[in-house]
Amino acid sequence: MADIAVPAPGAVAEAPPRPAFQIVPLRGLPIVAAVLVGLVVAIESDKLWALDFFHVAGGGLWTGFDLFLGFVLGPILGRLAIPARVEMTTRLMPKMLLIMPTLVTVTLASGWQLGHKLGTIQSGYAHHGWIVASYIVVGVMAVIALSVLEPANVAVLYELKKPRPSPEVIQRLMKRFIYTAGITGAMQIATLIIMTKVATA
Amino acid sequence: MSEERLPPVTQVAVVSFALVVSAGIYLAALLPHHVALGPAVALLACSALLLVGNVIALVLAPAFNWPVFLGVAKWALLAYVVIAGFIEYVFVKDGTRGGVLAILTCSLVVFAVHVPLLIGFTVARYQPR
Numbered sequence: 001m002a003d004i005a006v007p008a009p010g011a012v013a014e015a016p017p018r019p020a021f022q023i024v025p026l027r028g029l030p031i032v033a034a035v036l037v038g039l040v041v042a043i044e045s046d047k048l049w050a051l052d053f054f055h056v057a058g059g060g061l062w063t064g065f066d067l068f069l070g071f072v073l074g075p076i077l078g079r080l081a082i083p084a085r086v087e088m089t090t091r092l093m094p095k096m097l098l099i100m101p102t103l104v105t106v107t108l109a110s111g112w113q114l115g116h117k118l119g120t121i122q123s124g125y126a127h128h129g130w131i132v133a134s135y136i137v138v139g140v141m142a143v144i145a146l147s148v149l150e151p152a153n154v155a156v157l158y159e160l161k162k163p164r165p166s167p168e169v170i171q172r173l174m175k176r177f178i179y180t181a182g183i184t185g186a187m188q189i190a191t192l193i194i195m196t197k198v199a200t201a
Numbered sequence: 202m203s204e205e206r207l208p209p210v211t212q213v214a215v216v217s218f219a220l221v222v223s224a225g226i227y228l229a230a231l232l233p234h235h236v237a238l239g240p241a242v243a244l245l246a247c248s249a250l251l252l253v254g255n256v257i258a259l260v261l262a263p264a265f266n267w268p269v270f271l272g273v274a275k276w277a278l279l280a281y282v283v284i285a286g287f288i289e290y291v292f293v294k295d296g297t298r299g300g301v302l303a304i305l306t307c308s309l310v311v312f313a314v315h316v317p318l319l320i321g322f323t324v325a326r327y328q329p330r
Binding site: 043166 | 214218222225233276277280284287291316319323324328
């Protein structure tokens with residue numbers, strides 16, 4: 001099966017109105033930098049509370065975003081009229097480009113360090129099977145998010161930046177985004193089960 | 202509507218990611234005990250080969266919008282180098298060394314190159330030259 005280069009087939013004369021936007025909102029970069037500096041401080045200090053804070057807060061937000069996007073916002077987005085969908089997309093997606101990678105990095109980095117400190121990542125840990133299950137769930141989510149969801153997100157925004165975006169291209173990419181958001185949302189339920197199991201073990 | 206055929210970059214990338222993630226899970230699952238590196242090296246090598254294959258396939262694609270690809274991929278590369286750097290930092294910080302660290306580092310390199318390649322490709326394939 002080959003990918004197809006689609007030369008913006010359905011470009012319309014009158015593009016739906018779009019608010020001005022940046023694909024990567026530069027104003028958010030200092031916030032991302034501050035969070036990452038906080039993460040480094042937490043890891044360097046190796047304090048249990050700081051590591052737990054970043055892992056629980058980051059993981060909770062990551063799970064919440066995925067569930068909300070997959071099961072609440074995604075289906076709504078799919079049923080909106082085109083102009084409303086375009087406006088929603090141009091306001092939401094750029095923020096997601098900063099928020100999601102930051103949350104994932106914070107959760108995984110602090111989680112690994114926390115697991116190292118608590119001994120839960122050691123293969124001798126009593127509930128190591130649950131930890132390995134969490135690696136697998138995160139791995140599958142990473143493959144889906146990195147290979148389908150995020151590229152589609154960037155491509156939609158790039159298309160919407162054009163003076164005459166193609167509704168066909170946007171619809172195709174949005175469909176990919178909504179379906180994969182649903183899959184990662186479903187996988188986050190597995191994350192919740194595993195993490196609560198480990199936390200109460 | 203005229204359509205130019207492009208290589209199956211996305212599908213190959215999915216397999217490459219799955220292989221490199223499997224290598225990481227295999228190593229992480231067995232730490233800190235002595236880990237046989239052979240399976241992880243094999244998974245990583247296959248993943249890296251697919252990455253190289255994807256690059257070659259793209260270079261040989263006749264109708265590919267390289268300016269758009271490079272414009273997007275360079276910023277994505279910067280972002281993913283930072284992310285991979287953080288993960289590497291945590292591995293080094295917790296004392297991972299030797300062959301395991303080398304494999305994890307190479308896995309992160311594959312990750313940090315392949316994701317931007319895929320993002321750039323997904324954007325560029327919809328932009329006619």
